[in-house]
Amino acid sequence: MPSASAMSSFVASPLSSPASVAIIGGGFSGALLAAELLRRSAGRMRVVLIERNSRLGCGVAYGTRCSGHLLNVPAKDMSAFADEQEHFLHWVRSRCNPEAKGTDFLPRRLYGEYVQSILSSAADRCPGSFAHVEDEAVALSCQDDSVRLHLRGGQTHLADKAVLALGNFPPADLPLVQSIRSSRRYVRDAWEPAALHSIAPSDEVLLIGSGLTSVDVLIALRASGHRGKIHFLSRHGLLPNAHQPTAPWPPLALGKASLTITELMRKVRMELVVASIRGYDWRAIIDGLRPATDKIWHSLPFHERRRFLRHLRPYWEIHRHRIAPRIAAQLEAEIAAGDVKIHAGRLVECREDADRIAVCWRDRRSGLVRQLRVEQVVNCTGPEMNYRRINSPLIQSLFGAGLARHDRLSLGLDCADNGALIGADGTISRALYAVGPARKGNLWESTAVPEIRIQVSTLAKALTAELSEGVAGFSSHPTPPNNVTMS
DSSP states (O other): OOOHHHHSOOOBOOOSSOEEEEEEOOSHHHHHHHHHHHHHHTTOSOEEEEOSSSOOSOHHHHOOOOTTOBOSSOGGGOOSOTTOTTHHHHHHHHHTOTTOOTTOOOBHHHHHHHHHHHHHHHHHHSTTSEEEEOSOEEEEEEETTEEEEEETTSOEEEEEEEEEOOOOBOOOOOGGGGGGTTOTTEESOTTSTTTTTTOOTTOOEEEEOOSHHHHHHHHHHHHTTOOSOEEEEESSOOOOOBOOOOOOOOOOOOOSSOOOHHHHHHHHHHHHHHHHHTTOOHHHHHHHHGGGHHHHHHHSOHHHHHHIIIIIHHHHHHHHSOBOHHHHHHHHHHHHHTSEEEEEEEEEEEEEOSSOEEEEEEETTTOOEEEEEESEEEEOSOOBOOGGGOOOHHHHHHHHTTSOOBOTTSSSBOBOTTSEEEOTTSOEEEEEEEOGGGGHHHHSOOSSHHHHHHHHHHHHHHHHHHHHSTTTTOSOOOOOOSOEEOO
């Protein structure tokens, strides 16, 4: 099992000077970046990670306590380091499961412990160079050659560079659920710690959405003893596909010219036909596209990206973001038994009466308005990515000061190729950066471990090189506030 140091918060002790790099957000992206910076700088760089939760490295995905929540990727592909492909698998075998195989889909909470151990080990090797500030950054400003971060607790903190590792934000409320927003029968965010506690074992439940979040809620409810009927409602009624073993397929040859979505789909379909004839599964083709996804995305003209989001996104999501075979088998069995019902259509109305919520939707196939009456409704529409609608004082501070701007597709923040924020006037920042989901608009694939680990490694290498030149980033500053914890 993971060591005690990997499972606990860091011992309280202030840094002797402000950070070379301040990281805002302590989930997978932030924790891994902190570890990479410490490793690359050999302790010469001061790293502060600002995260209000005491547990680092977990975030929403890996902070789950439900043992039934499994990784959506086999263990062999979940290393935190691109150049050590089996690092996670070796860690599992040495810590808790000597018989673990690369094809296993392991518990997500175990992966959170893995990330914690990476950061803990890096901090142990660099005593005095890392601190965890248990607070929330609510604003920041750039002055001279430093960034000043303002914390909810009233303190401020200085750094030479700041990186936003904010992860995913809670889902937005659909306009048609506003009438039930304050109801105890409506769960706005399925990932709140006690979100599902009010659902009784026999309650009939409607999940708005049919993607990965809905599947996670189903698994969590069943693990807690829930036995009532569960409905999934989404516009297309599509469910994530299951992983299956498949031999690798050569990457798709796309040529150098920009493609339209129609041309790209034609190429993929032709490749699928060829692969099928040769006995390959469609998953091999989709997996073969993954290393080139960012290049494909960049090659598409803006209007073609919008066409993709409008028409093809749901179909891409269910083929690209797949679920563990065991989870898929449980979902299939529940559908066959009638315990789970899938509905496709557009939400029309929600209203609460004495003992239930009535939900009306327009059926996608028939066009008829249908109704369900359920005890509980859970918003499973996925994270909010339009930063215009995110209720975050930090984000509003960035926009208000002109230090950041929305990307044109409203999928995150506008960033340069190196992750640097682009300001309202188009200036590329030399002090502010982002990693993870905030870069989705520029990269498209920016939420999964294989892509984020590359972002983190590249940014850590660049920041270490820049701050190592001369004395920049290693000069003395006044002592920061004392509400920090450190390994």
